[in-house]
Amino acid sequence: MKTNKIIIILLAFVSSISFTSCVEDGDFTVPQNLGVEENENLNALLDSINQGFVELKSIKDLKKIYISGSNPIEIVSNIAVKGYVISSDENGNFFREFYIQDQPENPTSGIKVAINLTNINTKFNFGREVYVRLKGLYIGETNSGDGVTAIGGKVKLVDNREIDNITVNKSLNHFFRSKTIAEIIPKIVTLGDINNPENLCTYVSVENAYFAGNIEGKTYIDPTEDFDTKRTIETCQGPGIVEAFVETSSFADFANLALPKGGGFLNAVVSKDFSGDFTVLVLNSADDVNMNGTKCTTESLSDFSTILLNENFETTSGDINIAGWTNYSEKGTKLWRSYFDNDVQSRAANIGSFRSGNASTISWLITKGIDLDTTSEEYFSFDTSTSFADSSTLEVLISSNWNGLETTITSANWEKLPARIASNSDDFRTFINSTYINLSNYTGTVYIAFKYIGSGDEDFDGTYEIDNVVINAK
CATH class of the missing domain: 2.40.50 (OB fold (Dihydrolipoamide Acetyltransferase, E2P))
Known part of the structure; x- marks a missing residue:
C-alpha cells in the first residue's frame, strides 16, 4: 500500500x-x-x-x-x-x-x-x-x-x-x-508539547533549538532518500534534552543546503510524517531557521537535589488511594487503578473506559499539594504509556487555586502543562518520558492533575498508564 x-x-x-x-x-x-x-x-x-x-x-x-x-x-x-x-x-x-x-x-x-x-x-x-x-x-x-x-x-x-x-x-x-x-505570529512551544493535538496543523516557534551533533555538516535531506528526510533537532529543557524531527521534501529548493551548526530558533508548521508515526516540523523556507547563536546547555540534575514529589505507585493496589492524592470520577464509573506492568516489571497507575458502558468518562488523579515557595526552581516529570489510546485523551493540568475538595475540582482554574504524552504511534511496551517541565512561574501550593477523557464507545475507550511522577527542585 x-x-x-x-x-x-x-x-x-x-x-x-x-x-x-x-x-x-x-x-x-x-x-x-x-x-x-x-x-x-x-x-x-x-x-x-x-x-x-x-x-x-x-x-x-x-x-x-x-x-x-x-x-x-x-x-x-x-x-x-x-x-x-x-x-x-x-x-x-x-x-x-x-x-x-x-x-x-x-x-x-x-x-x-x-x-x-x-x-x-x-x-x-x-x-x-x-x-x-x-x-x-x-x-x-x-x-x-x-x-x-x-x-x-x-x-x-x-x-x-x-x-x-x-x-x-x-x-x-x-x-x-x-x-x-494577517501577520501570523508563531506560537512558542516546547518540543515536548508539539505532540499536543491542539498544536497539530498550527504555526509554531521552537526556541533554544539546534540540530543534533551526529548530523552536523549534513544537508536538510539525505541524498539517498527519494522523498522526505527527517532530521533530529534538540532543545535544552532544564536538566534534560528534548528531541523532535524537522521533515524536508527532496523537492524543496533548500533541500541541499547545509544544516546550521549553531543554536537559535525555527518557525514551522506542525504535521505528521508520511507513515503517520511521528509528529514533525515542516518549514516553509530555510529562512525560517535562525540558528546562528551558540547551542544551549542543560542544567545538571544534581543541582535539583530537593525532591518535592516522588510517586512510583509501588506500594499501591486496587483503586489508587495515596495519602493527600485525589482519585475522582467526574463522569462515569472508572477510577485510576494500580496494576503491575509485565513489560517494565513494576507497578504503575492506569485508566481506561474499555467495556465501561459509560456514555462519558472523565476521571481525575490529582497529586497532593506541592509548596513551591520553599524552593527557587522546580521541574516536573513523569512517564506515560498507552494500550490503544484510540481517541480518548490524557491531559496534565496544574492549579494554584484549588482548595483540595472534590466538589470544587471542576470550578478551579486548571492550566495545561506542555508535557510529552504517549500516543497510539508509540510502542505500548515502553513508557515515554514527559520531558522536564519548568514550574518556576508558579508560586504557593499547587496541585497537578492527570485528567482522562473517554467513553464506553470503542473509538474512545483507550487506556493510559502513568508512572514515576517526580518534582525535582533547587
Missing part, C-alpha cells in the same frame, strides 16, 4: 511540472485586491452566515466530528469555517496541500486542505484569511490514521478510509479569499 502511495505521489509531482502552464486555476499572482466576482461571492457567503443560512463553525468544532482512522465524512449541512493560511509551497516543501489555523496569533486549532493545485502560494498566500464553504466536501485523512484531519473533495477510489484532493474546478465554489492578509 505504501509503495502504491509513493508511486502516485511521484507521478503527480512529475505531472505538475509538465502541465502547470495548462492548469486553469485563475490568476497566479498574489491578490492584493480581489476581483469583482470574487468579492461578490465572498460577500454572498458572509451574508448567508449573518442571516443564519450558513453556520460558521470553528476549526476545532469541525474537527470534532471526525475520528482518526475512520471513514471520511461528507459534509451535507450548510456550514463554513474561517482560517488563516500558515503554509507556503513557494519553496517546494509542501505539495498540493495547505494549512489554515483559526487565529493569526495563539491559535487553538488548525486543519489541512488537500487540493489539486500547484503554486498554491500565489492564490492562498501566507497569512491570507480564507473562508471555506463545506457542504459537498469531506472531512477525513489523506493518510488514514495519521491524526492529521483534512478537508478533501471525495473519497479515494483505492482506499475508502482516505480522502482525495479537491479539484480546481470544485474549489471555486468552496474557497473564498478575503482581502485580509
